[in-house]
Amino acid sequence: MLKGQKRWGLFFFLAPVVLWLFVMIVLPHIDLLIMSFRIENDEGQQIWSLKNYLNFFEEPIYWLTFARTAIYSILVTFLTFVIALPVAFYITKVVKPKYQGFLLVLLLLPFWVSELVRVYGWMILLRESGVINHFLLKAGLLKQPIEMLYRDSTMILGLVYTSMLFMVVPIISVLDSLDNSLIEAAYDLGANMWTILFKIIIPHATPGIVSGSIVVFMLTLGNYLTPNLMGGKNSLWFTEQIYNQFIASFNWNQGSAFGFLLLVLSSIVVWLGLKLTRQNLKKVVQ
Amino acid sequence: MQIDLAVKDISKTFDDFMAVDNVSFEVADGSFFSILGPSGCGKTTLLRMIAGLTEPTAGTIEIRGKSMLGIPPNKRPVNLIFQHLALFPMMNVGENIAFGLKRRGDSKAVINEKVATILERVDLIGFGDKKVDQLSGGQKQRVAIARCLVLEPAVLLLDEPLGALDLKLREQMKVELKKLQAKVGTTFVYITHDQSEALVMSDHVAVMNQGVFEQIDTPQNLYNSPDTPFVAQFVGDNNTWSGRIRQCDQKTAEIETTDGRVFRTQIRQQLQPGDEVDLFLRPEAMLIQPDAGLANLNRFEVIVKDLLFDGANSRLLAHPLDADTELLIALPQTHQYDYIQKNDKIEIGWDEQSGICFLRKENQD
Ligand SMILES: Nc1ncnc2c1ncn2[C@@H]1O[C@H](COP(=O)(O)OP(=O)(O)OP(=O)(O)O)[C@@H](O)[C@H]1O
Ligand SMILES: [Mg+2]
Numbered sequence: 001m002l003k004g005q006k007r008w009g010l011f012f013f014l015a016p017v018v019l020w021l022f023v024m025i026v027l028p029h030i031d032l033l034i035m036s037f038r039i040e041n042d043e044g045q046q047i048w049s050l051k052n053y054l055n056f057f058e059e060p061i062y063w064l065t066f067a068r069t070a071i072y073s074i075l076v077t078f079l080t081f082v083i084a085l086p087v088a089f090y091i092t093k094v095v096k097p098k099y100q101g102f103l104l105v106l107l108l109l110p111f112w113v114s115e116l117v118r119v120y121g122w123m124i125l126l127r128e129s130g131v132i133n134h135f136l137l138k139a140g141l142l143k144q145p146i147e148m149l150y151r152d153s154t155m156i157l158g159l160v161y162t163s164m165l166f167m168v169v170p171i172i173s174v175l176d177s178l179d180n181s182l183i184e185a186a187y188d189l190g191a192n193m194w195t196i197l198f199k200i201i202i203p204h205a206t207p208g209i210v211s212g213s214i215v216v217f218m219l220t221l222g223n224y225l226t227p228n229l230m231g232g233k234n235s236l237w238f239t240e241q242i243y244n245q246f247i248a249s250f251n252w253n254q255g256s257a258f259g260f261l262l263l264v265l266s267s268i269v270v271w272l273g274l275k276l277t278r279q280n281l282k283k284v285v286q
Numbered sequence: 287m288q289i290d291l292a293v294k295d296i297s298k299t300f301d302d303f304m305a306v307d308n309v310s311f312e313v314a315d316g317s318f319f320s321i322l323g324p325s326g327c328g329k330t331t332l333l334r335m336i337a338g339l340t341e342p343t344a345g346t347i348e349i350r351g352k353s354m355l356g357i358p359p360n361k362r363p364v365n366l367i368f369q370h371l372a373l374f375p376m377m378n379v380g381e382n383i384a385f386g387l388k389r390r391g392d393s394k395a396v397i398n399e400k401v402a403t404i405l406e407r408v409d410l411i412g413f414g415d416k417k418v419d420q421l422s423g424g425q426k427q428r429v430a431i432a433r434c435l436v437l438e439p440a441v442l443l444l445d446e447p448l449g450a451l452d453l454k455l456r457e458q459m460k461v462e463l464k465k466l467q468a469k470v471g472t473t474f475v476y477i478t479h480d481q482s483e484a485l486v487m488s489d490h491v492a493v494m495n496q497g498v499f500e501q502i503d504t505p506q507n508l509y510n511s512p513d514t515p516f517v518a519q520f521v522g523d524n525n526t527w528s529g530r531i532r533q534c535d536q537k538t539a540e541i542e543t544t545d546g547r548v549f550r551t552q553i554r555q556q557l558q559p560g561d562e563v564d565l566f567l568r569p570e571a572m573l574i575q576p577d578a579g580l581a582n583l584n585r586f587e588v589i590v591k592d593l594l595f596d597g598a599n600s601r602l603l604a605h606p607l608d609a610d611t612e613l614l615i616a617l618p619q620t621h622q623y624d625y626i627q628k629n630d631k632i633e634i635g636w637d638e639q640s641g642i643c644f645l646r647k648e649n650q651d
Contacts, residue, residue, distance in 0.1 A: 181368045185368055
């Protein structure tokens with residue numbers, strides 16, 4: 001009796017969530033999945049086919065961009081981690097508690113403006129007639145202004161910058177729970193800085209690092225703005241291929257197939273990452 | 287005898303607060319040295335300076351004759367057991383103990399052998415694969431000790447390691463720790479705010495108060511002839527009277543207390559008639575119904591207010607006939623005094639040699 005009531009209560013509260021998930025996420029994806037397996041034949045009719053997926057493997061520009069995007073996303077995630085860990089450590093363990101909040105706000109500040117504005121900020125700094133070139137010329141370090149935009153390295157810089165916060169915040173929260181005396185005990189028992197980092201700090205921070213990495217990886221993989229604006233034509237990102245299919249070629253079937261490939265890729269990489277670090281999703285999401 | 291640890295004139299100031307104030311002491315090889323003091327008196331700060339985790343403001347530290355100035359903690363031949371143990375939760379018991387050995391670069395075979403030996407020594411055979419959070423409080427304790435002892439440090443520093451345990455376990459670990467120290471022969475520097483821990487385990491005890499050492503002595507001497515009022519009050523229980531010297535010579539004085547009694551007591555410092563003094567008396571120095579033939583006793587009558595039964599540590603709570611000063615009187619459990627009831631009038635006497643008398647300092651309440 002009571003049990004039945006409870007179940008109805010649960011159903012009542014869950015229904016809107018389930019409905020929302022279904023309408024906003026599951027339905028469109030089913031539609032996309034169906035679309036990705038259909039093509040238009042010569043008479044203009046939609047028929048079932050694997051052609052969209054075959055295209056991807058037959059055309060090197062597609063799968064090369066795909067591989068590039070995957071590898072660079074992993075690289076960006078790793079670089080973000082390498083920069084975020086010392087920053088988080090500094091904020092939680094080195095700085096006096098009264099400055100911690102202030103530093104966190106500083107870190108958050110750039111994220112108050114939209115990504116578009118942030119990217120334009122970088123462009124103003126880096127372009128051929130930009131601020132950095134201006135100063136380097138003035139200082140006599142350069143004779144000719146150089147184009148710093150539209151390279152892979154610039155694009156990675158932009159992506160790392162955009163992702164920073166999503167890595168720093170989860171790492172700060174795990175490091176906060178790390179007892180300082182563990183670090184001191186390791187130091188006292190003869191460990192040097194690197195051993196403390198690899199044996200104490202990183203193992204303790206792993207859940208935060210993994211959850212930060214998942215978020216950063218997914219955001220980077222699906223980012224469109226930063227690769228497009230800072231990478232230009234020289235640094236193609238797979239999202240641009242999808243965009244081109246949907247908007248430029250108006251080939252929704254092909255675009256859907258690409259979209260699904262990206263989804264599969266991110267799922268596989270996240271799964272591999274969890275397996276490698278021996279974490280499970282439950283622990284990381286906490 | 288070799289000196290393992292020599293601390294000279296060491297001080298530490300935080301901003302303008304003096305946490306440790308000009309402390310000096312020496313600890314002999316293989317001895318058990320305790321630092322006893324109330325919470326916040328600077329014990330941890332002192333220990334951290336010896337371990338190298340805190341930089342002293344002034345003074346020197348020598349371990350086995352070698353100055354430790356500027357040597358980082360990971361290069362010092364001392365190990366510290368933290369107030370909350372600081373076992374590594376990401377490693378199992380064996381890995382925790384092997385941590386220091388691995389840093390030294392010992393071979394795998396040597397490490398395994400040493401870990402097995404030390405686990406046996408602390409009675410944790412077969413615990414190597416257990417996770418830290420599967421251990422009981424007392425077992426964690428022993429792992430923390432094993433983790434340091436396995437490195438064979440010149441000096442082992444212990445920061446109130448029994449503080450987190452419950453009373454029963456603490457009593458048990460106290461004895462075990464003393465036995466362990468005797469067995470391994472490592473020099474222990476042990477800090478605590480629990481006087482019974484310090485008295486039971488130590489060869490020498492330093493009593494610390496507000497950053498200063500008040501007295502360094504054997505437990506017996508601390509108890510029987512404290513140097514300062516603070517030591518007298520902090521170590522052991524006391525009955526206290528305030529009073530004024532009526533007359534005195536080199537060794538004894540006659541004191542008139544504020545509640546109107548006159549006592550004769552030994553003195554160990556130069557006093558003048560008219561000086562304001564504090565008189566301390568241990569509960570066991572008060573004899574119940576003393577033999578009429580005993581000479582040199584200060585005798586007076588008291589009313590029993592309560593019987594505080596606590597096994598071997600039983601007391602009488604009483605007050606003098608004509609005053610309401612509260613007195614604690616040891617009640618030996620020999621059935622000899624079983625007749626004493628609440629509200630009885632009994633005679634009390636104490637030998638003038640057991641009085642502890644200090645000049646009252648104006649700035650001390
Ligand atoms: N890093 C620090 N900055 C400022 N003051 C400090 C610092 N560390 C300790 N103190 C102060 O120094 C004094 C002594 O501290 P310490 O930790 O040595 O006390 P303790 O004797 O170990 O006390 P307990 O028995 O409670 O552990 C305290 O008043 C404390 O507030
Ligand atoms: Mg302390």
